[in-house]
Amino acid sequence: MGLRLRIFLGMMTVVICALLATGFVAYRHSVDAEEAYNSQRLLRKEAALQRSLSYMLERLGGSVGQDSLAAVFTDRICELADVHSLTFSLYNQHGRLVTTSAGPGAPDTTVSLRLAPEVIHSARQGQGRTVLSGVRGGTEVVWPLVDASGELLALGHVHYDPREVEEADWRTFLARLAPVYFLLFLLVGLLALSLTRSIVGPLRRLSSDMQSNPLDRSAAQRLRYAGNDEIGRLVAAYNRLLEELSESLSERGKLEREGAWREMAQQVAHEIKNPLTPMKLGAQHLLRAWRDKAPDFDERIVRHTNTTMGQIDALSHIAEGFASLANDGLAQPVMIRVQALVEDVAFGYQGQGVTVEVGPEEACVLADKNRLFRALNNLVKNAVESRDDGRAEVRVSVTASADEVCISVADNGVGIAPDRLERIFEPRFTTKSHGLGLGLAMVRAIVKGAKGSLHVASTVGEGSVFEVRLPRCRA
Numbered sequence: 001m002g003l004r005l006r007i008f009l010g011m012m013t014v015v016i017c018a019l020l021a022t023g024f025v026a027y028r029h030s031v032d033a034e035e036a037y038n039s040q041r042l043l044r045k046e047a048a049l050q051r052s053l054s055y056m057l058e059r060l061g062g063s064v065g066q067d068s069l070a071a072v073f074t075d076r077i078c079e080l081a082d083v084h085s086l087t088f089s090l091y092n093q094h095g096r097l098v099t100t101s102a103g104p105g106a107p108d109t110t111v112s113l114r115l116a117p118e119v120i121h122s123a124r125q126g127q128g129r130t131v132l133s134g135v136r137g138g139t140e141v142v143w144p145l146v147d148a149s150g151e152l153l154a155l156g157h158v159h160y161d162p163r164e165v166e167e168a169d170w171r172t173f174l175a176r177l178a179p180v181y182f183l184l185f186l187l188v189g190l191l192a193l194s195l196t197r198s199i200v201g202p203l204r205r206l207s208s209d210m211q212s213n214p215l216d217r218s219a220a221q222r223l224r225y226a227g228n229d230e231i232g233r234l235v236a237a238y239n240r241l242l243e244e245l246s247e248s249l250s251e252r253g254k255l256e257r258e259g260a261w262r263e264m265a266q267q268v269a270h271e272i273k274n275p276l277t278p279m280k281l282g283a284q285h286l287l288r289a290w291r292d293k294a295p296d297f298d299e300r301i302v303r304h305t306n307t308t309m310g311q312i313d314a315l316s317h318i319a320e321g322f323a324s325l326a327n328d329g330l331a332q333p334v335m336i337r338v339q340a341l342v343e344d345v346a347f348g349y350q351g352q353g354v355t356v357e358v359g360p361e362e363a364c365v366l367a368d369k370n371r372l373f374r375a376l377n378n379l380v381k382n383a384v385e386s387r388d389d390g391r392a393e394v395r396v397s398v399t400a401s402a403d404e405v406c407i408s409v410a411d412n413g414v415g416i417a418p419d420r421l422e423r424i425f426e427p428r429f430t431t432k433s434h435g436l437g438l439g440l441a442m443v444r445a446i447v448k449g450a451k452g453s454l455h456v457a458s459t460v461g462e463g464s465v466f467e468v469r470l471p472r473c474r475a
Contacts, residue, residue, distance in 0.1 A: 007199065011192040019181055026177075038139075038162040045084045046129070046141060046158060052080055053145060053156065063147040066092055069154055074099040087111060089157040090145075095120040098154065115142065115155065123155050138162060202235060282307050333450070335473065336372060338363045338398055338405050345376045346396055352384050354394045363400035365470040367450035375446040379409045379466050382440070386413020386464065400472060407468040415460040424456070443468075 056076055057064065064072050073090050081088040081101030089100035095115035102111050119142050122130045129143040138161040145154045282304045289300050339358040346356045365372075383394040393412045398405065416424060424440050447454045447468055458464035 005196075007196045008192045011188060011195070015185060015188045019185070022177070034162070038160070042139060042141065042158075042160045045086060045160070046143070048084065049080055049088060049156065049158065050143070050145075052076065057145070057147065057153075061148075063149070063151075064153065070099045073154075077101050086161075087159040089159075091115055091142075091155040091157055093124075093152050093154070095155065111157075111159065115157070120155070124152060135159070279308055332368050333366045334369055336365050336367055336369050338365055338400075338407065338470075341369070341373060342376065342396055342398055342407060345373060345380055348377070349380060349384055349394075352394075353392050354380060354384065354396065357395065357397040359398060359400060361400060363398065363405045364473050365405050365450065365452075366473045367452075367470065368446070371446045372450065375443040375468070376407065376409075378440070378443050379468070383409050383411035383413065383464075383466075386411045403472055405470050405472045407470075408465060409468075410463065410465040412463040415462055416456075416458040416464055417460055421456065421458055 053073070053076070056073070060072065069090060069092060077088045077090060077099060078101045087101055089102075089111050090098045091114075092098050095117075097111065097113045100111050119130050119132070123142060123144040129141055132140040132142070138159055141158045141160070143156050144152055145156050147153045286300055286304050289297050294300065339362060342358065343356055346354045380394060380396060384392050386392055395408075395410045397408045397410075399408070400406070444454050447470070450470055452468060452470035455467045455469070456464060457467075
């Protein structure tokens with residue numbers, strides 16, 4: 001789940017919780033208000049009934065016989081029940097029904113013929129009104145009716161059906177708030193979308209900028225953010241880091257170039273110094289022999305000349321190796337038939353265990369022919385020299401696909417140790433007891449200049465395989 005969705009869902013969850021809490025509060029308020037209203041309404045009706053019955057009893061002298069209760073109070077309680085819209089019943093001292101507003105002699109289903117014993121006991125003990133909730137869908141109240149002497153005369157009974165208050169109806173309340181809820185939900189949704197876009201948008205641009213190559217762009221093309229909040233400070237820190245990194249890389253590149261030139265100069269000086277030393281010593285010995293009129297002076301001249309020419313050849317070889325590395329971008333590419341080039345390279349190693357395997361289809365590449373010949377010749381030469389006993393077996397094969405041409409040089413030599421395999425393309429690194437260590441570095445430079453790649457796989461004691469992969473072109 002992305003950050004944008006989490007923020008949006010979080011805000012919507014808060015709004016939904018707030019709406020649910022508001023609905024719950026409205027419901028509880030309506031229930032409490034309705035209970036309070038019905039309780040107060042019942043008390044008012046009870047008080048009115050009690051006053052009416054007390055007034056009527058006073059007019060009758062303060063007492064009425066048990067046998068006369070029905071005749072005396074029936075008409076009055078029916079009148080009071082109609083006025084107050086409730087069912088009013090009268091019970092004698094023993095809790096038996098005397099009369100009811102439901103109709104003389106035919107009480108309805110909401111009126112009991114006899115009160116419960118605990119209600120009768122409560123009334124006789126003078127504990128006042130007894131409220132029975134949830135009886136047949138309503139509330140029943142029983143209270144004692146006493147005569148002038150304070151004796152229990154009868155028991156008044158009221159069955160009250162609660163009335164639903166329209167102002168306290170929670171459904172009405174929520175129905176009135178529904179449009180407000182819908183508008184609030186819509187506005188918060190739009191606000192959440194806008195807020196998540198403003199937060200996540202710059203982060204996405206920052207992520208996209210980091211996935212590209214920001215160091216190749218100028219300072220004017222760097223990521224911009226107008227705000228001065230946390231995201232703005234993050235973007236500013238990112239841009240500062242890019243500037244520092246760019247300066248660091250520039251300084252590092254400068255130091256690396258200087259170091260490369262310094263190392264190259266040291267290499268050239270070291271390699272040139274080795275042939276010059278015997279040349280100098282030979283010239284000194286020859287000069288001493290001339291001064292001493294040595295009898296074998298002519299022989300010494302011939303020997304010195306041969307030595308000098310050999311050292312000059314070594315110097316030329318050194319110069320050629322360094323020139324190959326330095327002139328990597330000066331190639332002159334032409335269309336080359338790979339099979340013919342490979343056969344030309346292998347021809348120079350006849351009788352040294354070199355075999356060639358080429359496919360029937362002619363494959364062509366675009367490269368500098370002389371440089372590619374030199375690279376393949378170097379690979380084949382290394383393969384031939386991979387064994388000291390002169391029993392090397394070298395297989396040079398050419399395979400072609402629709403997009404590239406693969407030239408493979410495999411040998412059965414001693415192989416290359418894994419810790420050395422990663423360094424064989426470094427200048428001056430060699431696994432042989434002779435050579436400059438520039439051959440494979442030169443090969444890689446030539447293959448790279450032809451837009452190709454060079455791969456190697458080796459197993460100690462079994463041999464090595466070098467693969468040159470070049471883009472194929474149609475003749």
